[in-house]
Each structure stands twice: as C-alpha cells, then as structure tokens.
Amino acid sequence: MSDVPACRFCRAPLTHDLVDLGLQPLSNSYLTEAQFRAGTERAYPLHARVCDRCFLVQADDAVPADAIFDADYAYFSSYSTSWLEHCRAYAEKAVKRFGLGPDSLVVEVASNDGYLLQYFAQAGVPVLGIEPTANTAEAARAKGVPTEVTFFNEATAKALAAKGVRADLMHGANVLAHVPDIGDFVAGFRHVLKPGGVLSFEFPHLLRMIEKVQFDTIYHEHFSYLSLVAVERVLAANGLRAYDVEELWTHGGSLRLYCAHADAPFAETEALNGVRAAERAAGLDRIEGYAGFARRTAEVRDGFLAYLAEARGAGRKIAAYGAAAKGNTFLNYAGVGPEDIVAVFDRNPHKQGKRLPGSHIPILAPEKIAEVRPDDVLILPWNLKDEIMAQLAFVRDWGGRFVTAAPDVEIHP
Numbered sequence: 346m347s348d349v350p351a352c353r354f355c356r357a358p359l360t361h362d363l364v365d366l367g368l369q370p371l372s373n374s375y376l377t378e379a380q381f382r383a384g385t386e387r388a389y390p391l392h393a394r395v396c397d398r399c400f401l402v403q404a405d406d407a408v409p410a411d412a413i414f415d416a417d418y419a420y421f422s423s424y425s426t427s428w429l430e431h432c433r434a435y436a437e438k439a440v441k442r443f444g445l446g447p448d449s450l451v452v453e454v455a456s457n458d459g460y461l462l463q464y465f466a467q468a469g470v471p472v473l474g475i476e477p478t479a480n481t482a483e484a485a486r487a488k489g490v491p492t493e494v495t496f497f498n499e500a501t502a503k504a505l506a507a508k509g510v511r512a513d514l515m516h517g518a519n520v521l522a523h524v525p526d527i528g529d530f531v532a533g534f535r536h537v538l539k540p541g542g543v544l545s546f547e548f549p550h551l552l553r554m555i556e557k558v559q560f561d562t563i564y565h566e567h568f569s570y571l572s573l574v575a576v577e578r579v580l581a582a583n584g585l586r587a588y589d590v591e592e593l594w595t596h597g598g599s600l601r602l603y604c605a606h607a608d609a610p611f612a613e614t615e616a617l618n619g620v621r622a623a624e625r626a627a628g629l630d631r632i633e634g635y636a637g638f639a640r641r642t643a644e645v646r647d648g649f650l651a652y653l654a655e656a657r658g659a660g661r662k663i664a665a666y667g668a669a670a671k672g673n674t675f676l677n678y679a680g681v682g683p684e685d686i687v688a689v690f691d692r693n694p695h696k697q698g699k700r701l702p703g704s705h706i707p708i709l710a711p712e713k714i715a716e717v718r719p720d721d722v723l724i725l726p727w728n729l730k731d732e733i734m735a736q737l738a739f740v741r742d743w744g745g746r747f748v749t750a751a752p753d754v755e756i757h758p
C-alpha cells in the first residue's frame with residue numbers, strides 16, 4: 346500500500362499535509378454503557394491533506410463506509426431552533442427569487458427528516474427529498490415530504506431523470522463535504538436540473554476554518570473542506586458553474602453557492618468575485634497558503650490544556666455543553682477524559698445516557714446541569730455560543746462561567 350493517497354477529485358498524489366489529528370474514533374459513534382465496558386471501540390487515523398493541483402482539502406479515506414453510515418445514525422437536523430429558522434428563511438427567499446409555484450419542483454439531496462423541504466411544501470411547491478438513511482426518510486414522509494431512499498450520485502441521478510424527475514431548484518446543505526467521491530456526486534446534478542434551473546450548495550467555508558483555526562470541524566464523516574477555488578473546479582468538470590454566493594454565519598462561516606448549467610444565462614455577481622478575491626488574498630490558490638495550520642492547531646490545544654490545568658488546580662468543576670461531532674475531535678485531540686470534564690449536556694435524547702467516543706465523557710440531559718452545578722461550562726459547538734449562553738444563563742446564578750476554546754480560550758463570566 347502506498348503511503349501517499351490520491352486526491353479524491355483529481356487523483357493527483359497528496360504530498361502536502363494540512364494537519365494530522367492522530368487516531369480518533371468516529372465522531373458520531375456514541376457509546377452505550379455496555380459498549381463502553383466492552384472496550385471494543387475502534388480508532389482510525391484522522392489526517393487532512395491538501396491537493397497541490399486542485400486545492401481540495403480532504404481527510405484520508407481511513408474508515409469503511411458501512412462503519413460511518415450505520416443503523417444507529419442518530420443525527421436529526423431538526424433539533425436546533427436557529428438552524429430551522431435559517432432553513433425557513435431560505436425557503437421563503439428562494440420561492441420569491443426563483444418564482445417557484447405549484448408547477449415547480451424542489452429537490453433536496455440529503456434531505457434528512459424533511460427539515461427544509463417542509464417549508465417549500467407548506468408554500469405549495471412540490472418537493473422531493475433524496476436521503477440515504479431509511480429512518481430519517483420515514484420521519485420526512487410523516488411530515489408530508491416525499492422522499493427517495495438512495496445515495497445520490499451520477500447513476501442514481503440518471504435513474505431519477507429516467508423517471509421524469511426534473512428540478513427547478515436543487516439544494517444540498519452540508520452534504521458536499523460528506524460524500525467520499527465529490528466528482529461522482531456533483532456529476533448527478535446536471536441530469537436532474539432543468540436547463541434554466543438553479544442549484545444551491547451550502548458548505549462550511551475553508552477560508553473561515555483556516556482563519557479561525559477551526560480544526561474541530563475535521564472529522565471522519567467530513568471528507569472534504571471546501572474553498573470556492575476547489576468547488577469551481579469540480580463544477581467545471583461536470584458542465585456546471587457558480588454565478589452567485591452568499592456568506593452565512595452557519596457552522597462558523599459558510600458559503601451558499603448558486604450554480605447553474607455552464608451554458609445557462611446567469612451573470613456572475615460581484616459577491617462571487619469578492620469571495621474569489623478573498624480566497625486569493627488568503628493564498629488558497631497556492632500551496633503555501635496552507636502552511637502553518639498544523640502549528641496553529643497545536644497552539645489552540647496547548648492553550649486549552651493550560652486553561653484546564655489552571656481551572657482544575659483552582660478546584661473548579663468543569664462540564665461541557667453540546668455532544669456534537671466537532672466537540673469530539675477537539676476533546677480527543679486534546680486527550681481529555683471524564684477526570685477533566687465531568688459530563689457533557691446535550692438536548693438530543695438519542696445521545697443522553699451514552700458516552701462520547703474517545704473521551705468517554707458521560708452525556709446527560711440539560712435538566713441535570715443544576716444538579717451537577719459546574720463552575721465552568723465549556724461550549725463545544727462554539728458557532729452556537731450565543732444561543733447556548735442565553736439558554737443556560739441560570740448557570741451564572743451559582744457563579745458559573747462559560748468557556749470557548751478556539752481560536753483562543755475565552756472565558757465569558
């Protein structure tokens with residue numbers, strides 16, 4: 346076996362590291378007490394590299410696909426209120442901007458439990474969800490969102506097109522980064538999209554990850570870390586192109602990219618040229634632009650460990666909030682466990698009573714915070730920190746503080 350993997354898009358050898366985060370378990374593999382006691386948890390290399398030909402940043406293919414998409418897949422996107430509001434607002438705007446109505450069709454790829462398409466359906470626009478996990482598709486159908494259970498790629502897209510599926514708007518939120526073969530995935534869209542149709546993708550913006558040292562957004566289920574420069578190459582290879590972009594606050598800074606068939610008459614916007622210029626200024630179109638990320642990642646970890654040593658030395662009881670994937674990368678790279686952080690609170694009932702992968706910190710319902718009475722609450726999903734601090738304001742009643750850890754440790758008394 347060769348030590349140098351090939352780029353998952355252009356197949357060039359990946360000779361440049363972004364960061365090596367060591368051996369880590371799958372970030373969504375929460376452990377039951379029985380699994381924890383059995384001690385059979387598996388860990389895989391978590392290593393991100395950058396391609397010097399197409400600039401796709403990507404994690405090594407270290408995990409068998411069936412280990413990632415297992416039956417216990419416990420993620421339902423409908424749990425965050427701010428995310429649902431983001432989706433409702435997008436649907437409302439898209440219906441107006443693209444003149445969607447009863448004769449249109451909106452297709453979402455990775456439609457989950459219908460969290461987004463429900464808003465188009467409520468506006469009287471026909472919808473179709475494409476979702477690989479059967480239990481989430483079932484939840485979508487219960488909301489009145491017709492859903493096909495399949496992995497989207499060029500072959501399944503052709504099968505949909507053969508059945509007459511033609512979309513006016515196609516959308517993919519946080520899915521582009523989650524597909525192992527990004528080229529085959531993007532190739533599917535041109536078969537289902539009408540000639541004048543619009544394709545929108547939302548993805549966390551690599552530029553923000555690099556600027557803010559958001560290494561905790563790297564985990565095995567997240568295969569690619571996307572810049573506009575890389576995505577435009579993938580689109581061009583598949584007869585598609587971007588023409589507009591919006592910068593969003595979601596996931597610490599995302600792009601919503603509007604795309605169309607290469608020959609469709611959409612003019613490129615100033616906003617698109619603005620993001621291209623910002624990426625050039627940051628060096629994302631040159632291999633040198635990626636140097637230094639590994640060192641800055643180690644500095645974030647060291648800053649967090651120094652805070653932890655000081656807080657524990659002062660006798661403070663530390664807990665965390667938010668048992669999301671990114672928290673697991675952070676905690677496992679820092680090498681902490683229940684002796685450092687006594688519990689993590691999370692609203693998702695599917696996670697409560699289990700333990701975090703790797704760090705083995707127990708997950709409790711937020712109702713238990715008043716019993717545990719932590720002195721410090723480490724907010725792991727830092728992108729939701731304002732929402733979480735508002736929900737947990739009562740922690741300050743006993744002198745508790747909130748802490749966020751990247752790009753620097755910040756204490757919010």
Ligand SMILES: [Zn+2]
Nearest residue numbers: 352355396399
């Ligand atoms: Zn490449």
